[in-house]
Amino acid sequence: MISRRSLIALTYGAFALSTATQVHAAEDITIGMAVAYSGWVEAYDGEAAKMAQLWVEQANAKGGLLGKPIKIIIGDTKSDRVEGAKVGQELVSKGANLLLVSADYDFGAPAALQAQKAGVISVFVGASDPKAGVLGVGPLSFTANNAGQLEGAIMADWGFQKKGLRKGYTLVDEAIEYTKSVCAGYEWKFPQVGGTIVERDTFKGADPTISSQITRLTNSIRSDGVDHVMLCSVNPGAASAVRQLRAAGINLPIFGSTGMDGTYWLASVPGLKDFYLPSQALPENDRRPAVNAVSSAFKEKYGAAPSTQYAYPIYAFLDMWAKAVTAANTTEGAEVVAGLNTFKDESTVLGPRTFTPKLHIQIDMPMFITSYADNKQSAIEEWRISGTIPNNVLYRTKGN
Amino acid sequence: MISFFQNVIDAVALGSIYALVALGIGLIFGILRLINFAHGDMITVGCYALIVPSTDAAAQLLIGSWTPLAAIAAIAIIVLLVALSTDALVFKHLRRASPTTLMIASFAVSYVTQNALLMAYGARAKGVDFWSGVNVQIAIGELRVPLLQLITVAVTFALMMLLNLFLRYTRYGIQMRAAAEDFRMAQYIGVRGNIVIGLAFAISGMLAATVSLLYVTQSGSLSITMGVPLVLFAFVAVVIGGMGNLLGSVVGGFLIGILLTMLQAYLPPDLRAFRDAFAFAFVILVLLVRPAGLIPARNTIERV
Numbered sequence: 067m068i069s070r071r072s073l074i075a076l077t078y079g080a081f082a083l084s085t086a087t088q089v090h091a092a093e094d095i096t097i098g099m100a101v102a103y104s105g106w107v108e109a110y111d112g113e114a115a116k117m118a119q120l121w122v123e124q125a126n127a128k129g130g131l132l133g134k135p136i137k138i139i140i141g142d143t144k145s146d147r148v149e150g151a152k153v154g155q156e157l158v159s160k161g162a163n164l165l166l167v168s169a170d171y172d173f174g175a176p177a178a179l180q181a182q183k184a185g186v187i188s189v190f191v192g193a194s195d196p197k198a199g200v201l202g203v204g205p206l207s208f209t210a211n212n213a214g215q216l217e218g219a220i221m222a223d224w225g226f227q228k229k230g231l232r233k234g235y236t237l238v239d240e241a242i243e244y245t246k247s248v249c250a251g252y253e254w255k256f257p258q259v260g261g262t263i264v265e266r267d268t269f270k271g272a273d274p275t276i277s278s279q280i281t282r283l284t285n286s287i288r289s290d291g292v293d294h295v296m297l298c299s300v301n302p303g304a305a306s307a308v309r310q311l312r313a314a315g316i317n318l319p320i321f322g323s324t325g326m327d328g329t330y331w332l333a334s335v336p337g338l339k340d341f342y343l344p345s346q347a348l349p350e351n352d353r354r355p356a357v358n359a360v361s362s363a364f365k366e367k368y369g370a371a372p373s374t375q376y377a378y379p380i381y382a383f384l385d386m387w388a389k390a391v392t393a394a395n396t397t398e399g400a401e402v403v404a405g406l407n408t409f410k411d412e413s414t415v416l417g418p419r420t421f422t423p424k425l426h427i428q429i430d431m432p433m434f435i436t437s438y439a440d441n442k443q444s445a446i447e448e449w450r451i452s453g454t455i456p457n458n459v460l461y462r463t464k465g466n
Numbered sequence: 467m468i469s470f471f472q473n474v475i476d477a478v479a480l481g482s483i484y485a486l487v488a489l490g491i492g493l494i495f496g497i498l499r500l501i502n503f504a505h506g507d508m509i510t511v512g513c514y515a516l517i518v519p520s521t522d523a524a525a526q527l528l529i530g531s532w533t534p535l536a537a538i539a540a541i542a543i544i545v546l547l548v549a550l551s552t553d554a555l556v557f558k559h560l561r562r563a564s565p566t567t568l569m570i571a572s573f574a575v576s577y578v579t580q581n582a583l584l585m586a587y588g589a590r591a592k593g594v595d596f597w598s599g600v601n602v603q604i605a606i607g608e609l610r611v612p613l614l615q616l617i618t619v620a621v622t623f624a625l626m627m628l629l630n631l632f633l634r635y636t637r638y639g640i641q642m643r644a645a646a647e648d649f650r651m652a653q654y655i656g657v658r659g660n661i662v663i664g665l666a667f668a669i670s671g672m673l674a675a676t677v678s679l680l681y682v683t684q685s686g687s688l689s690i691t692m693g694v695p696l697v698l699f700a701f702v703a704v705v706i707g708g709m710g711n712l713l714g715s716v717v718g719g720f721l722i723g724i725l726l727t728m729l730q731a732y733l734p735p736d737l738r739a740f741r742d743a744f745a746f747a748f749v750i751l752v753l754l755v756r757p758a759g760l761i762p763a764r765n766t767i768e769r770v
Contacts, residue, residue, distance in 0.1 A: 105584070105589065106584065106589040106690060106691075107589070108588075108589045109588070109589035109590035109591070112589075145589075240739045265735075266735060267735070267738070268735075268738045268739050269730075270695075270742075272691070272692075272694070272695040273695070274480065274483055274681060274684070274685070274695070274696060275476070275479070275480055275483075275684060277476035277479065277480065277612075277615070277727070278473055278476050278477075278727050278730040278731040279730070281469055281472045281473055281476060281731065282469075282731065284469075284472075284610075285469050301590075301591040301593075301687065301689075302591035302592070302593075302685070302687035302688065302689040302692070303687075305591070305593050305685075305686060305687045306684075306685035306686060306687040309598075309601070309684075309685065309686040309687075310684065310685070312601075313601035313602070313603075313612060313614075314603065314610075314612065315603055315610065328523070329524070330523035330524045330525075330590070330592070330593065331591065331592070331593035331687070332593060333524070333525060333527075333592075333593040333594050333595040333686070334593030334594065334595070334685075334686030334687050335593075335686065336595045336598050370522075373523035373524075373590070
């Protein structure tokens, strides 16, 4: 039996130990990663999480942040929303100063809400929905990515100005919100610059075939002179749609969105050409040496370069966060956010980025127009739209 | 008018795919009273079996690069074995269970299969360059018919004929029909239950393999859940056709394919997003008029 004295000693010992841990925790700066390391969302979170890890290593090599080392704590949301909330809460209670959450709004929000409740900043590693921020989660939440609308708007603008395209046809994958947002941006910009949208058609990514959509499009090309197709979809449905369009002999230029970025799916459409999409960064042969340096560091650490652009946005966001933390000299949520909100065209490795107190998503940054040919994706030029995407387009009210 | 004929061809081709899937589900249901939702995952297995198992983003063809005959045989054997193993590992132990229990077990098999594929191949959708040469168009007058659609329809009809001949004129076919009519009575007169059930799984596996090959040729894409929407609509096809009746499954499959294509083609733009809702409303209507399906099986009327 334990004597009373040893019990007291044990209690004091435990107390001393826990204080020591707390002091130790207060010394570090902690980034929590509540993302999917398993399950199907891993396809979207995995490389961004690796990139964040790389950023932390690089930052620590340069002396950390506020003179303290940055520590990473991770939790696997297992591609499950309920699990996401649990993991989010756990990491916040372990002292995360910044919480990285899943790339998708629906899957990242449960964890982000836990951070918001605790006064901790959260960032979606790749969400394209403005709800992934002030309106959906709260003022301490950000997304590292751009709004889907920006991608459609950039393609519309570039297509009109540089490719001389005048008659568009939209093919929207109705299965998810992102694809609808992309086409909403296109439908806002293309008529604005002087183009005509001849027809809008829909499909679902999981449909086994888009043959009736192809029949309608073929008629439209024949009778109305449609000169390009805006395909708002994500893989695998998007790759399948392009394969079927080309198989049907439709060789018009096709515009895609970053949901199709990368070359991993190109086997679906052998010999693909005249296909364009906007991208933030190319894993190989980007025009900016700084991006190539990040890609090679990634390749060195993980054995292969990222497969899509979705690995990169978090790197730029973490740079901005570190800048705001340094300026505020604290990791305290509200103070750092106040700093982040003042960033206008702030220079990052990926180009200028802007946050405002109302919008924690990029809606007018430049993107690279990339084209596909010879089994390669290459940058054509950087493109930035003029004018701001209006709120009714951004939030898709007014039937968009 | 041209586009109407084009739509009819599109509809029949989609109907063929659904008919093949429905046939695979109907066959198992007829004998086991098992609504096999894992049938869609057998299709997925067939698709993934074409490539090298790897979590790399870009897929490398393995069986898919073989000669067509070798690839067809290999995929058929693989899916057949996986289908048989679902029976041996799971359904065999539930022979006396109620149809509801069996259905829930099939969900479990589906879940396990999808996650096994996810572990072996990774979560990211993949692209494959499989039989892309078939993706050409044939001009018939002003109509431009995709060769693959013609192949799909031809393969479906050929398989239906073969299955019909097998069930009518071979010893095991007759035993399967007897078992579907009344399983216990068939056993009393000497039909070996496990052989008949094994055959049903084997044939449904081969049908799934056929769908895999046609589907990948068309889409050139792979994803872990690719079989799920197919099986969902095929199940609906089985229900409106008349559960337990193979002809009903085929008719239901074609009907669903034609219905979905025509709704997609002729609904006004604003309503197209609700295509599936219209399709299901039609299904409800059919079931209100004919609760046992269009061609009810004699022995299952009270079960539906």
